[in-house]
Amino acid sequence: MKIAVLGSGVVGQTIGTKLVELGHDVKMGSRTATNAKAAEWAGKAGTRASHGTFADAAAFGELVFNCTGGMVSLDALRMAGAQNLAGKILIDISNPLDFSKGFPPTLSVCNDDSVGEQIQREFPDAKVVKTLNTVNAILMINPSILPGEHDLFMSGNDADAKAMVRKILTEWFGWKIVIDLGDITTARGTEQLLPIWVRLMGLFKSPQFNFHIVRPATA
Amino acid sequence: MKIAVLGSGVVGQTIGTKLVELGHDVKMGSRTATNAKAAEWAGKAGTRASHGTFADAAAFGELVFNCTGGMVSLDALRMAGAQNLAGKILIDISNPLDFSKGFPPTLSVCNDDSVGEQIQREFPDAKVVKTLNTVNAILMINPSILPGEHDLFMSGNDADAKAMVRKILTEWFGWKIVIDLGDITTARGTEQLLPIWVRLMGLFKSPQFNFHIVRPATA
Numbered sequence: 001m002k003i004a005v006l007g008s009g010v011v012g013q014t015i016g017t018k019l020v021e022l023g024h025d026v027k028m029g030s031r032t033a034t035n036a037k038a039a040e041w042a043g044k045a046g047t048r049a050s051h052g053t054f055a056d057a058a059a060f061g062e063l064v065f066n067c068t069g070g071m072v073s074l075d076a077l078r079m080a081g082a083q084n085l086a087g088k089i090l091i092d093i094s095n096p097l098d099f100s101k102g103f104p105p106t107l108s109v110c111n112d113d114s115v116g117e118q119i120q121r122e123f124p125d126a127k128v129v130k131t132l133n134t135v136n137a138i139l140m141i142n143p144s145i146l147p148g149e150h151d152l153f154m155s156g157n158d159a160d161a162k163a164m165v166r167k168i169l170t171e172w173f174g175w176k177i178v179i180d181l182g183d184i185t186t187a188r189g190t191e192q193l194l195p196i197w198v199r200l201m202g203l204f205k206s207p208q209f210n211f212h213i214v215r216p217a218t219a
Numbered sequence: 220m221k222i223a224v225l226g227s228g229v230v231g232q233t234i235g236t237k238l239v240e241l242g243h244d245v246k247m248g249s250r251t252a253t254n255a256k257a258a259e260w261a262g263k264a265g266t267r268a269s270h271g272t273f274a275d276a277a278a279f280g281e282l283v284f285n286c287t288g289g290m291v292s293l294d295a296l297r298m299a300g301a302q303n304l305a306g307k308i309l310i311d312i313s314n315p316l317d318f319s320k321g322f323p324p325t326l327s328v329c330n331d332d333s334v335g336e337q338i339q340r341e342f343p344d345a346k347v348v349k350t351l352n353t354v355n356a357i358l359m360i361n362p363s364i365l366p367g368e369h370d371l372f373m374s375g376n377d378a379d380a381k382a383m384v385r386k387i388l389t390e391w392f393g394w395k396i397v398i399d400l401g402d403i404t405t406a407r408g409t410e411q412l413l414p415i416w417v418r419l420m421g422l423f424k425s426p427q428f429n430f431h432i433v434r435p436a437t438a
Binding site for chain 1: 323325326329330331364365366367368369372398399400401404405407408409411412414415416417418419421422423425427428429430431432433434435436
């Protein structure tokens with residue numbers, strides 16, 4: 001499958017490399033066609049990896065991963081172009097973490113809105129599915145490095161898109177539990193997990209942890 | 220021990236009854252000395268149970284539980300009186316859930332502040348410890364109704380107060396895992412768990428669930 005990965009940071013590189021390993025053709029998109037990190041990644045990741053602008057990548061991909069930071073995601077997606085996103089599943093991994101005032105970060109949008117919703121509103125023809133934003137990049141594609149049961153969440157308005165994303169998360173990335181929270185407004189809930197996530201990371205001195213929702217044993 | 224329980228709703232009644240059963244003397248505080256729910260509770264809960272105004276209860280208690288709603292907690296605590304809270308551990312269970320615009324609720328304070336911090340700022344001589352706000356009332360005092368490991372969080376500025384609260388949570392209420400997130404600003408993280416909590420409750424059609432933080436197995 002042809003897949004766009006928007007963003008050349010740790011998340012984009014980790015997801016991109018995994019997708020290439022799975023046999024997909026991946027184009028990493030950046031602000032410029034000559035982004036050094038994207039070029040280096042494409043050079044290392046194999047013949048199925050390439051890079052270009054956000055628009056190049058989005059035009060190439062049948063499926064799009066938004067791996068840009070939540071504060072710049074709308075800008076990046078505008079550069080990708082609404083026509084290049086229309087009709088496609090857009091997996092949004094971003095979080096609106098604002099470190100401009102230091103640690104702990106605040107959220108640049110929260111409570112009655114979310115980045116997931118902002119993206120869906122601005123690109124109504126894209127099928128936005130928010131997921132993977134509650135775990136560290138390594139865990140995203142290696143959930144089994146944590147023992148036992150632990151969970152991913154998913155938010156989106158399109159049932160078919162969520163079914164496809166569930167397949168990607170479980171069959172491609174190895175997730176066992178994916179909780180469909182509902183429509184894209186439920187992204188408020190997962191983006192607002194970040195404030196405790198950031199504190200737990202500080203406490204544990206490691207980003208390798210995850211949430212599990214414990215329910216009564218079914219008799 | 221003499222304990223004040225501020226608030227006569229489900230949380231206050233559940234905590235109050237448990238404390239009486241444990242052999243403590245509990246005064247439930249309400250806006251008025253003649254609150255019907257508080258009177259009914261005191262009548263049923265046994266001779267160690269009594270009720271009165273917020274101020275009556277706070278004056279009585281050596282330890283204070285804030286079981287009022289987060290949107291009215293500051294008001295209730297002002298009625299309780301700073302002099303009646305000074306030097307005491309104040310266990311804050313409140314959440315700033317605002318249902319005024321319907322479902323899902325928003326938070327009346329979040330992101331760069333929290334109810335826990337508001338209370339600590341307004342009552343600097345109280346030792347505010349935020350905890351129990353991430354679980355349903357029944358679970359607060361019956362954690363074993365959920366199988367396996369699941370967690371409580373705790374936020375507060377005073378180490379001795381947190382040590383005492385940990386004792387209360389583990390020895391009195393039966394909690395096995397209590398994660399000390401840090402100072403009272405970390406209450407932002409647990410109060411912002413409510414948006415996903417509310418959605419999970421809707422999805423599961425039950426409030427009987429809890430968060431567990433899964434970490435790598437220690438080799």
